[in-house]
Amino acid sequence: METVEDPGSLSPVMGRMRGQFGWGLVLLLSVLAYGSHAPLIGLCKVGGNVPFSSSSVVVLVELAKLAVSSVLFLARDRSTFTSGGAISVWAALPFAVPASLYAVNNNLVVHMQHHMDPVTFQVLSNLKIVATAAFYSLLLRQWLPARKWLALLLLMAAGVCHTDAMHGRAGRMEPATHGRLYITLQGAIAITAYCSISGLSAVYTEWALKSQPLPLNLQNLFLYAFGVAVNLMVYTASSPSTSFFQGYSVWVAVIIGSQALNGLLMSVIMKYNNNMTRLFVISCSMLVNAALSVLLLDLQLTPLFFVAVGLICLAIHLYYQVR
Numbered sequence: 001m002e003t004v005e006d007p008g009s010l011s012p013v014m015g016r017m018r019g020q021f022g023w024g025l026v027l028l029l030s031v032l033a034y035g036s037h038a039p040l041i042g043l044c045k046v047g048g049n050v051p052f053s054s055s056s057v058v059v060l061v062e063l064a065k066l067a068v069s070s071v072l073f074l075a076r077d078r079s080t081f082t083s084g085g086a087i088s089v090w091a092a093l094p095f096a097v098p099a100s101l102y103a104v105n106n107n108l109v110v111h112m113q114h115h116m117d118p119v120t121f122q123v124l125s126n127l128k129i130v131a132t133a134a135f136y137s138l139l140l141r142q143w144l145p146a147r148k149w150l151a152l153l154l155l156m157a158a159g160v161c162h163t164d165a166m167h168g169r170a171g172r173m174e175p176a177t178h179g180r181l182y183i184t185l186q187g188a189i190a191i192t193a194y195c196s197i198s199g200l201s202a203v204y205t206e207w208a209l210k211s212q213p214l215p216l217n218l219q220n221l222f223l224y225a226f227g228v229a230v231n232l233m234v235y236t237a238s239s240p241s242t243s244f245f246q247g248y249s250v251w252v253a254v255i256i257g258s259q260a261l262n263g264l265l266m267s268v269i270m271k272y273n274n275n276m277t278r279l280f281v282i283s284c285s286m287l288v289n290a291a292l293s294v295l296l297l298d299l300q301l302t303p304l305f306f307v308a309v310g311l312i313c314l315a316i317h318l319y320y321q322v323r
Helices: 007-035 037-044 054-082 089-112 118-124 127-140 146-168 185-211 216-238 250-272 275-297 304-320
Strands: none
Touching: 007 037, 007 250, 007 275, 037 250, 037 275, 054 089, 054 216, 054 250, 089 185, 089 216, 118 146, 118 185, 127 146, 127 185, 127 275, 146 275, 146 304, 185 216, 185 250, 185 275, 216 250, 250 275, 275 304
16 A cells, blocks of 8 residues: 655655755855955956955955845844844944954954965964864863864864965966065964964854844844944055055955855854854865866966865864764
8 A cells, every 4th residue: 555645744854955955055155255265366466466455345345244234134134123122232242342353363464474474374374273163162162072173183284285285386376485484473473363363253253143042134234334344444544545446356346245245154154053164164165266276377286285185075074973
């Protein structure tokens, strides 16, 4: 006798499938958006130099995220508050902290270029992985077993291999560093602060997003409003005599759109998952970075790139294997 399955029993399964597809799409788009950043900047360069103000681009990225969050809030969440809900100003204040920390790090990146070569910066910036995991464990009380720490160390090693692969035969990208690698004492202090602030701001943002029973779109409104204000002050202080749109091109507009999308997707990841998933997204984006660099910038990869791919795959297996 043929068994007829109750259609109602399929709805939870279909719901899970839609949820898994949606989450997979968020992760895929995050990897693509994050990985496209460096190649797109390479396409903007004129004579090896970036022709636009990076601080003005950051302002526009924050404005774009604020605009999208506003539209989403009005379309999806406004009824929650027009029907009797209230928004406390105290709910917004925690988001001033990560906005300020991100602004500090954006300036540190520029400052560090005077105290170390680019390869040293890219290698040492992988310490952000350990800093994020440490703050994640200490501040959120999410203790990681040894297996997961090993996976994160493999991600760091993959980052180092990727840096070597990208600078081995650089094509139309930045010339490889043929001189000696160097770092000054000020550079060592700055890179330590940079990695620490990066980890702290990411974990603090996750805590702020999860600690309040508010819609994500409203929380993003708070975060990006502070981001616009802080970065406008940074731009005014650092580029007083420079035209805001000087050196802009179509590729700059693409960068602004992709980075705005990346920021919005990262907030989804931190709200509904955690910073460890964010770290794996960033590491997987190295593969997109390399692929786009080969296609757009004539990059020729070294064998260490494939070592990096293997290390990332092993790290994902170690971290997410079911025990």
